[in-house]
Amino acid sequence: MLRRTFLPAIFVLLAYGFAVSVEFKTITAGVAIFLFGMLSLEEGFKTFTAGTLEKILRASTDKLWKSMTFGVLSTTVMQSSSLVSVITISFLSAGLLELASGIGIIFGANLGTTTGAWLVAGFGLKVKLSSYAMPMLVFGIILVFQKAKTLRGAGYVLAGVGFLFLGIHYMKEGFDAFGQGIDLAEYSMTGYPGVLVFAGLGIVATVIMQSSHATLVLILAALAAQQISYENALALAIGSNVGTTVTAILGALSASANGKRLALAHLIFNFVTGAIAIAGIFQLMEVVSWISSHLGIGPQNYTLQLAVFHTLFNFLGIIVMLPLLGPLVKFLEKVVVADEIEIERPMYLSGASGDIRDAAIEATRKETIRLYDLAAGIITDGLSIRRDVLESDEKTKRIVKKSTDIIDEDIDELYEKKLKALYGAIVEYVITSRGGYAKGRMREELNTIRQAGQHVIEAVKGVKHLRKNLIKVMRSDNQFVKKEYDRLRRQIIQVLRDIEEARHSQGLSRSVLPLDQVKLEIEEKTREFSHGLDKLIRKEYIDVQIATSLMNDISYCREICWDLVEAGSVLFSAYDLEDEAALRSVALGEDDIIEIMEDSNTGAAQ
Amino acid sequence: MKYQKLLNKLKDILSEERQAQLEKYSSLKKVLKSLRAEKKKMEKEMAGDIDDDTRQEITSKLKVISKQRKKGLQVLQELKDERDGKHK
Numbered sequence: 219m220l221r222r223t224f225l226p227a228i229f230v231l232l233a234y235g236f237a238v239s240v241e242f243k244t245i246t247a248g249v250a251i252f253l254f255g256m257l258s259l260e261e262g263f264k265t266f267t268a269g270t271l272e273k274i275l276r277a278s279t280d281k282l283w284k285s286m287t288f289g290v291l292s293t294t295v296m297q298s299s300s301l302v303s304v305i306t307i308s309f310l311s312a313g314l315l316e317l318a319s320g321i322g323i324i325f326g327a328n329l330g331t332t333t334g335a336w337l338v339a340g341f342g343l344k345v346k347l348s349s350y351a352m353p354m355l356v357f358g359i360i361l362v363f364q365k366a367k368t369l370r371g372a373g374y375v376l377a378g379v380g381f382l383f384l385g386i387h388y389m390k391e392g393f394d395a396f397g398q399g400i401d402l403a404e405y406s407m408t409g410y411p412g413v414l415v416f417a418g419l420g421i422v423a424t425v426i427m428q429s430s431h432a433t434l435v436l437i438l439a440a441l442a443a444q445q446i447s448y449e450n451a452l453a454l455a456i457g458s459n460v461g462t463t464v465t466a467i468l469g470a471l472s473a474s475a476n477g478k479r480l481a482l483a484h485l486i487f488n489f490v491t492g493a494i495a496i497a498g499i500f501q502l503m504e505v506v507s508w509i510s511s512h513l514g515i516g517p518q519n520y521t522l523q524l525a526v527f528h529t530l531f532n533f534l535g536i537i538v539m540l541p542l543l544g545p546l547v548k549f550l551e552k553v554v555v556a557d558e559i560e561i562e563r564p565m566y567l568s569g570a571s572g573d574i575r576d577a578a579i580e581a582t583r584k585e586t587i588r589l590y591d592l593a594a595g596i597i598t599d600g601l602s603i604r605r606d607v608l609e610s611d612e613k614t615k616r617i618v619k620k621s622t623d624i625i626d627e628d629i630d631e632l633y634e635k636k637l638k639a640l641y642g643a644i645v646e647y648v649i650t651s652r653g654g655y656a657k658g659r660m661r662e663e664l665n666t667i668r669q670a671g672q673h674v675i676e677a678v679k680g681v682k683h684l685r686k687n688l689i690k691v692m693r694s695d696n697q698f699v700k701k702e703y704d705r706l707r708r709q710i711i712q713v714l715r716d717i718e719e720a721r722h723s724q725g726l727s728r729s730v731l732p733l734d735q736v737k738l739e740i741e742e743k744t745r746e747f748s749h750g751l752d753k754l755i756r757k758e759y760i761d762v763q764i765a766t767s768l769m770n771d772i773s774y775c776r777e778i779c780w781d782l783v784e785a786g787s788v789l790f791s792a793y794d795l796e797d798e799a800a801l802r803s804v805a806l807g808e809d810d811i812i813e814i815m816e817d818s819n820t821g822a823a824q
Numbered sequence: 825m826k827y828q829k830l831l832n833k834l835k836d837i838l839s840e841e842r843q844a845q846l847e848k849y850s851s852l853k854k855v856l857k858s859l860r861a862e863k864k865k866m867e868k869e870m871a872g873d874i875d876d877d878t879r880q881e882i883t884s885k886l887k888v889i890s891k892q893r894k895k896g897l898q899v900l901q902e903l904k905d906e907r908d909g910k911h912k
Contacts, residue, residue, distance in 0.1 A: 731859070735888050800851035804859070804896040806888065814887050 244388050249468065252385025256469050258358075259308040259378030265371025275309065279319035282543070286536075289326020299331035299430065300462055303484055304382060304469035307477040318547050320480045324487060325539065328459070328532045335434055335455075335525040351387060354380030386465070413453040413499055416446075417492065420457020425464045433458035434528075438521050448520045452499060452527050459532070460485075460492045479550040486546065491535025506530060562592065562636045564643040579663050585644050586671045587789050592636050593674045594714055597778075599627040600681040601707045602692065608718050618708045624692055629682055637678055644671050666802075670788035677781035680774045681710075687767045698759040702750065702768055706775040709743050713779045717786035733787050734806040740779040741811050747772045780808070832907065842907070849903045856896045863889045 235242040279285035293302045306323045309315040315323075354376050361373025407415055424433045434455065441451045463485045470481030495502060506527045507517065515522045539546070565588060566581040598605050602625040607617050648668045684706070691703045716736045723732075751768055754760045760768070787805060791798050806814075866882050866889070874882070 731889075731892060734892060735885055738884060738888055800848055800855050803848075803852065803899045804855055804892045806891055806895065810891055810895065814891055818887065 244391050248385045248388030248391070250385070251381050251388060252468060253471060255378045255381025255383075255385055256304065256308060256471075256473065257378075258374050258381055259305065260311050260473070262371045262374030262376075262378055263308055263311075263314055265367055265374065275314050279315060279322065282318070282322045282540075285319040285322030286326035286329075289323035289328075290330040291326075292323075293327040293330025294333045299327040300386075300465035301379075301382065302327040302330070303463075303466040303480075305379075307466060307469050307473045307480050308378075310476040310480055311474040317476050317479055317483075317550065318543065320476070321483045321487075321543060321546065324480065324484045325536050328487065328491070329529070329536060331430065331462075332525070332529040332532050335528040336522075351380045351383035355384065408447065408449065412447075412450055413456075413496055416450045416453035417457035417460070417496055420454040420459075421461035422457075423454070424458040424461025430458040430462035433461070438524065441520055441524065448523070449499070449503070451520065451524055452503070453496070455524060455528050456492045456495045456499075456531065459495075459528075460488045463488050475554050479554045482550055482554060483546060487535060487539055490539060491531060494534060494538060495531035502527065502531060502534075562640040564640060564647075567643060567647045579660065579667070582644060582648060582664055582667045583789065585640070585647075586667050586674070586785075589637060589640050589644065589671055590674050590785055590789055592640070593678050596627075596629060596632045596636065596678055597681045597710065597714065599625050599632070600629045600678075600685045601688065601710060603707065603711060607711060608714055614708050614712050614715060618704050618711060621707075622692070624689055629678075629685060633678055633682060637675060641671050641675050644668060666788055670785040673781040673785040677778045677785070680778035680781065684771050684774045684778070687771055696760065696764070698754055699764055699768065702747070702754070703771070705743075705747065705750075706771060709740070709747075709775055710778055710782075713740065713782050717782060717790065720786065721790040731801065731805065733783050734811075736783050737780070737806060737808075737811050738814060740776060740783070741815055744772060744776045745815075747775070845903060845907060849900070849907070852896060852900050852903065856893060856900065859889055859893050859896065863893065 232246065235246065278288050289302060289306075293299050303324055306315065306320050306327075310317065310320050358373045358375070358377025358380050361369050362377060364370055364373065420433060420437075424430050437446075437451050437454045437458070441448065446454070463481070466481045466484045470478045473481070506523055509526050509530070510517070510519075510523050513526070515526065564585050566584040594608060595605050598607055601621075602623065603617060603621045604625075607614075610617065645668060648664045688703055688707070691699050694700070713736055717733065720732050748769075751765060751772065755762070755765050787802075791801065863886065866886050870879065870882055870886075
């Protein structure tokens with residue numbers, strides 16, 4: 219009930235807001251454009267997954283000090299910690315980064331953003347990024363229309379950043395009226411109440427202006443004009459540091475669970491840092507004047523002292539929060555639960571030493587078995603059959619007959635995020651990483667397992683093709699075609715169940731050999747399907763167009779089954795390495811199976 | 825001939841490749857033995873009182889096992905030839 223009324227209620231409220239306030243319209247449009255920018259940015263970064271960008275990011279963020287340095291440098295260059303944090307959120311959403319690395323970048327960005335205070339205080343410089351929005355959008359959109367994937371990806375990134383700036387620009391415009399109404403001199407106060415009020419004001423001002431830099435300029439201007447005391451200015455700086463996290467929170471609205479976790483980490487970090495700075499503001503002031511005197515900053519030069527203070531309390535925040543990074547990650551994972559598909563990461567490869575033959579082979583095998591299990595789930599989803607079918611004792615025919623509802627899963631996304639990423643890690647381990655030094659039989663064995671992984675991937679790709687027509691058929695009224703597609707579904711499910719049976723049996727029956735029997739059955743069934751199809755065409759139960767689709771799908775079904783059996787033969791053999799080699803030399807290939815069938819036909823004819 | 829056999833034996837002990845070959849040979853023999861036992865079991869089942877569906881199923885399994893054995897024996901012969909220094 220609440221769910222059904224929520225969206226219309228929001229629409230009505232927004233429409234009312236648009237009617238009564240022009241500023242409201244501008245602000246909400248700004249938020250919408252900003253969120254669209256986030257989506258575009260994420261789309262762009264997805265193009266680079268497993269590519270050069272990922273490699274660069276991984277290399278520059280694989281250790282905490284590296285990710286922090288990355289955060290410091292990128293924020294110094296971009297002069298916007300908000301932008302660095304939203305880009306980091308989209309990196310996380312696209313699966314290019316780990317959460318801990320992301321948090322490292324955010325820690326670094328907080329330190330990096332203090333360079334802005336030095337620039338503004340020292341040189342009065344301010345890099346105005348919003349003026350780049352329009353050219354970025356134009357160049358970005360032109361690139362989006364290009365055929366080359368990399369160019370298109372770069373286009374999405376460029377347009378995304380452009381939209382982010384444009385969104386921030388509109389939000390600022392909308393809030394302008396409120397911003398002009400803020401007269402800091404009116405609130406000048408001393409002692410802790412003053413610190414708290416001004417910290418609050420700093421938060422509000424930064425939320426409104428969407429830029430801690432803008433607040434900083436305001437603070438410095440007010441300080442120079444002696445509208446506020448030095449103490450109040452410091453409190454404002456603390457507040458602006460907390461307020462700047464709003465942009466990241468806004469950016470996380472459309473992000474994945476990890477993106478949301480990062481935004482929360484950003485808020486926690488800045489909040490804790492702010493709390494420490496407020497609690498120890500008077501002590502910090504003394505430290506600042508001590509450092510300033512050593513740096514040659516005059517006691518009356520409050521603007522540069524403010525920059526020292528800004529750097530000092532952010533640095534203090536990092537020192538306090540760094541030891542808590544591990545618990546923080548755990549806390550975030552507990553608080554923000556993933557409700558969308560997460561990128562699958564290897565579980566066994568990272569800890570396995572490539573120098574030890576059995577450990578490397580076992581790790582690769584276990585990881586590929588994980589790949590197989592994930593694929594089996596995706597395949598059943600793709601065929602619109604519930605996942606627990608593989609453990610059930612119910613007859614396959616009955617299960618398929620009962621499964622008339624389409625399972626609405628995004629198979630393409632599951633394939634991209636679950637399988638491709640994991641298989642990529644396996645291939646990388648076998649070919650380029652430590653496993654790459656493997657020689658002789660170890661090399662051979664690793665390659666065989668990798669090939670099994672390839673079969674798994676091919677099987678899922680086949681299901682993706684098959685699913686297109688299957689969904690159409692499941693929605694249609696043609697019972698003849700439905701029946702044929704049910705037979706195809708049954709065949710694939712049966713093969714999965716046969717493999718599962720072989721996997722859980724003992725001795726010779728748990729080896730490549732019983733799966734040869736499955737291969738023969740696949741070929742016999744395929745022949746049956748083709749004969750059935752001829753009959754349907756002859757009797758004009760189906761038109762030629764459907765017949766062509768069915769013909770293709772029979773072929774897909776055959777390939778899917780073969781790929782699954784080939785993968786199962788390698789992955790679920792219980793014999794040791796020497797025996798496995800012997801077993802594989804006895805296992806039947808496609809030609810052998812066809813030979814058996816031909817022999818049977820000849821026998822039957824005679 | 826006797827010397828040749830002795831020499832082969834010595835080669836088996838010393839060469840890593842030969843050792844691997846020998847391991848494969850004995851593994852294959854083990855597999856073939858299991859297959860033969862499986863085949864015999866099925867033939868015995870066929871001789872008993874069974875329904876048509878089971879008969880068809882066993883027939884199909886027998887075809888596969890026979891083919892596997894044929895293939896295995898071929899590989900075994902090749903390994904034997906290699907070990908004895910015969911080339912095709």
